[in-house]
Structure formats: structure tokens, C-alpha cells
Amino acid sequence: MTAPTIVFDLDGTLVDTAPDLVASLNHCLDHAGVQRVNELELRRHVGMGAKVMIERAFAAKQIELPALLLKELFDLFLVHYAGSLPGNSAPYPGVEDALNRFEAAGYRFAVCTNKLEDMSRRLLQGLGISGRFEAICGQDTFPYRKPDPRHLLSTIEAAGGDPAKAVMVGDSETDIVTAKAAGIPVVAVDFGYTDRHVREFEPSCIISHFDALTLELVDDLLRAAAR
Secondary structure: OOOOEEEEOOEOOOEEOHHHHHHHHHHHHHHHOOOOOOHHHHHHHHHHOHHHHHHHHHHHOOOOOOHHHHHHHHHHHHHHHHOOOOOOOEEOOOHHHHHHHHHHOOOEEEEEOOOOHHHHHHHHHHOOOHHHOOEEEOOOOOOOOOOOHHHHHHHHHHOOOOHHHEEEEEOOHHHHHHHHHHOOOEEEEOOOOOOOOHHHHOOOEEEOOHHHOOHHHHHHHHHHHHO
């Protein structure tokens, strides 16, 4: 019998990566001669990707950002960020305990992220938890990415799981829309990276700490989805 699977988003869900993402953004702004941003300014946008962060930083300063400069800064961002992993990033409180209790109950885990796969693996390896996941799938793992539901479904398949016995955990509209399109229950955390509260996107349920991700909660979601 196939074990149930929990698929996690990465940035803003499993791991608080904002300090390092903003540090890499400021490295790019220094290079461009643009005033730095503080973490609070862009923290709610860090889950939207490096290009969006760079674009919004320039827009906030009302500075034009030509396409060639954006490409240059994006490449610089990737080099800087990759060179600092895992940096000051850390799993959210309760993550390890949650993985332990679900593993003891026979669950398997996977990561489905729009972060590059290699960076995702290096981050999780640096934090010492990469071995907990049967599959770590990024934006370049398949020819499609979230919110395309095939990204999530293919991640479940790569983990040896069954979509009928899977739950998604994420922090953003993208995660919720992806899971809904795949027909999979979705637990939204309300402490991640989003400029709108996750309740607006109507996930299956919302938690504020990983202690609230209980066996009873996930089992109930799987039973409800099977009806």
C-alpha cells in the first residue's frame, strides 16, 4: 500500500530564507549604485522570485530598470545567493518535530518549489534535512512549474506517492492554486511570504505554527478528499 505524502513548498513554508534573499538583493543594488532596501520592505515579496524582487526594489526607488541590467543583476543575484547557502536561513519552528511525527506514522515527504532545484538541494543539505525528502523538485526539474498542477503531480510521482493520498503545505496563492488545480488538499501557513493573507485564496485550512500540523488534521483532509 502506498504511503501518504506531504509535499512542502520551500521558501516561506519549510525554511525562512528571507534574510539571505534580501542580502543578495542588496548585493545587486550595491552593484547598480541603488540604495539598499531593508528586510521588512521586501520580506513579503521574497517568495515571488529574484527578478520580481529586483524589479520592485527599482520601482520603489522610481528608477528605470532596462532589460539588460535586469538580466545582469539577476545573474549576479544567483551567484551571490548560491555562494552563501545556507547562510542565515533556518527551518521554521516546529518543522523537525512535524517531520518526526509524520515519519513515525508512515508518511513520506517531498518538496515542490519554484526555486532552482540545485539551490533547493544545497540549501536543505546545508541545513542537514535534505535526506528527509523522497523528492526535491524545483522550477527547472520539469518543463513546467507552479502554478501548473503538473509540477505538484510530478513531484508526488517522483517521491513514489499517490496524488489520492497527498497533501500540499504552502504559504502563497501560487501553492494554493496549484494544489486546487491538482485536486489535492492544501494547508496554508500564515507566516510565509505573501502580500495578501492566505485566507483570501481559500485553502483547505490554515495553520500558524507547525505544531498545528497534526496527524489528525492531515488524516481528516485525506479522508475528506477521498469522499
